Amino acid sequence: MKKIYLFLCLLIAAGCTxxxxxxxxxxxxxxxxxxxxxxxxxxxxxKKNKPVMxxxxxxxxxxxxHLMYDLKPQLKNLQDMQIVLITFVTxxxxxxxxxxxxxxxxxxxxxIGTEGYTYLVQKYFQIKNTPFIAxxxxxxxISKTYDKVPTIPVLIAAAKKV
Numbered sequence: 001m002k003k004i005y006l007f008l009c010l011l012i013a014a015g016c017t018x019x020x021x022x023x024x025x026x027x028x029x030x031x032x033x034x035x036x037x038x039x040x041x042x043x044x045x046x047k048k049n050k051p052v053m054x055x056x057x058x059x060x061x062x063x064x065x066h067l068m069y070d071l072k073p074q075l076k077n078l079q080d081m082q083i084v085l086i087t088f089v090t091x092x093x094x095x096x097x098x099x100x101x102x103x104x105x106x107x108x109x110x111x112i113g114t115e116g117y118t119y120l121v122q123k124y125f126q127i128k129n130t131p132f133i134a135x136x137x138x139x140x141x142i143s144k145t146y147d148k149v150p151t152i153p154v155l156i157a158a159a160k161k162v
Contacts, residue, residue, distance in 0.1 A: 027140045028052060029124040033086055033113030036096045041111055049138045051162040052082045056121055056132040059089055059098035063149055064131045068102045070152045075107055081159055085112040086121050137162040 028043045035041055046052060057064035085104075087095060095114060104110050115121055125132060125145070133146040135158055144158045 027142070028054070028136055029121050031084075031086060031115055031121050032118070033084075033111075033115050034092070035111060035113035036092060036099050036105075038092070041113060043140075045111075046082055046084075050080065050082050051138055051143075051159070052084060052136040052140070053078070053159060054121070054134045054136070055083065055085045056125070056127050056130060056134075057085055057087050057098075058130045059087060059094045061130045063129075065098075065101075067131050067149050068098075068104075071155070072102055074152055074156055075110075077156055078159055079109060081109060083107075083110045085110065087112075087114050088116070088119060088122060090114055090116050135159055135162060 028046070030043060032040060032042050055064075055067075057067075089095060092114070095112060099105055099112050104112060121127070125134065127147075129147065131149060133150070133155065134142060135144045137143050143162045146155070150158075
């Protein structure tokens with residue numbers, strides 16, 4: 001009986017570990033975000049055969065603001081990359097202010113919105129801190145993730161690799 005119990009415990013533990021591993025490696029998370037234009041967007045709205053940079057952020061996060069401040073001059077080098085900025089903050093006004101402060105509306109390859117209280121993306125990657133960055137290749141396969149803000153040259157180089 002003890003052997004069966006031990007086997008079942010190991011099987012459950014292996015299943016939990018596998019579920020956590022699959023989430024981060026099985027492609028773009030099935031997000032459903034409300035954009036600053038009050039339109040819902042999902043991965044189905046992404047253009048096919050184009051790489052994606054997903055940035056999980058908080059509008060009032062100093063690290064997130066610093067990332068955007070440093071990244072903004074380099075956005076011209078990322079024109080072929082679809083950039084999706086997702087936050088858990090539900091106040092559209094705060095997201096709109098972030099978008100305005102960094103003049104992100106003029107970039108047609110950038111989508112910004114909130115996942116609201118679903119925390120789907122946050123759970124998918126087990127995000128503990130913002131910003132979190134995931135880069136996907138043209139086939140939607142994850143290429144690189146960053147739990148901490150990389151230097152901009154490192155980020156641009158990773159984006160150009162895909």
